[in-house]
Amino acid sequence: MVGGQADVKLVSNAMANATRRKIMAMLVESNRSREEIEKAAGASMLDYHLQMMQQAGLIDQKDGMVTITEFGKNFMQSKTEKPPEVKKDLAGTKPIEITEIMQLLPCIADTTKFRIIARVSPPLGGALKLLEPLFSRARYSEKIGALIIQKGNIMITAYSTGNVTMTMIRSEQEAKDVLDDLRNTINNAIARGITPVPREKVKVDHAEIFQYLPKTDCHICGEQSCYSFAIRLVGSETTLDKCTPLLDAKYATNLEHLKTLQEYL
Ligand code: SF4
Incomplete structure (x- = not known):
């Protein structure tokens, strides 16, 4: 049984190899035939790898089948990394609504145009980063936690907190139209529930x-x-x-x- 100092060493030796780690990852999903493992991990030194893992108490072999032991399962569970905070897909992300357009200030760059501060609800949080490919000109800034979208002369900055700023807007109606368009694009992606495929980016001249x-x-x-x-x-x-x-x-x-x-x- 694994537990003593020598056994700990056996386990660390067994897991100190990429092929053996790959085999363990396969076995966590389900027991495999030796043939399946050979196909996925290669035939080279397979006997040796399996032997090392068996000696460490991580696996058992019988009748051409390789199974993970209870100890092996527990070991792999303890080593599983916590999922990253950023969501992998949009499933579970709620559709957004434009809740308010708070301010219309003259734009610093062009005083005939306006700068808008609006709010969407619920805030998109970590899902915002995944939306970057929806727009042909957009970049996600980790520093400010916002998606910056260029749409013609208009620059939209959507923050993960739910605030949205827009510059170079001609009128309140244009602000509403741009925000509606933004909401529809995002909600369509949310309805599909998957990370959008990167769009071809538009070249700049x-x-x-x-x-x-x-x-x-x-x-x-x-x-x-x-x-x-x-x-x-x-x-x-x-x-x-x-x-x-x-x-x-x-x-x-x-x-x-x-x-x-x-x-x-
Ligand atoms: S691009 Fe060059 S010439 Fe034009 S404002 Fe900037 S520094 Fe001056």
Whole structure:
């Protein structure tokens, strides 16, 4: 019986090998014939592997069948890692509703447009990360726990807490339309209950980059103009941080847009 120091050593030796760990993982699911194990784990040194595992008290062999022992089961249970906190699929995630549109403030980047703060309920929490592939331009930020979605000129930031901010919105009606669209896209995925398959991402060109640059042609980045900076950025010949004027608060929204676009260069 396994239990003493020597036995503990036998178990650690038996489990210190990837093939033997693979066999144990198979046996946790169900008992297997030797043939099945050979197919999955390979014939090389199979006798030796099985012998080591048997000596450690993890398995038994009889009439061509390999079975996991009670000790083996308990051992594997104690080694099973806790499931990660992020959900693997959307099953169990509740559909969302837009509960309120709280604020309409002038946009910093363009005062003719608005910045919206809204709320969805229930909050999507960890499921939000899984929704990234639903959108052709989106990235999930671990740092802020939010999905940042670029939709034309509009940037939507959906937080796992349920808050949603949107920039460059023309009217309250547009805010409602964009939020409805967001809710429908998310709820369709939730109704299917599975992690969406990654969408083909839309490519970004220099004209799109250019529209978010300060357009002052100040040369700080070392380029002749903002337009040539955009071309070089698309060609990976320069980096966004070279345009330091973008750090000015008035370009905060532009910078967010550029960072999202950069993901698709
Ligand atoms: S530093 Fe920025 S604003 Fe100035 S020229 Fe370069 S891209 Fe344009």
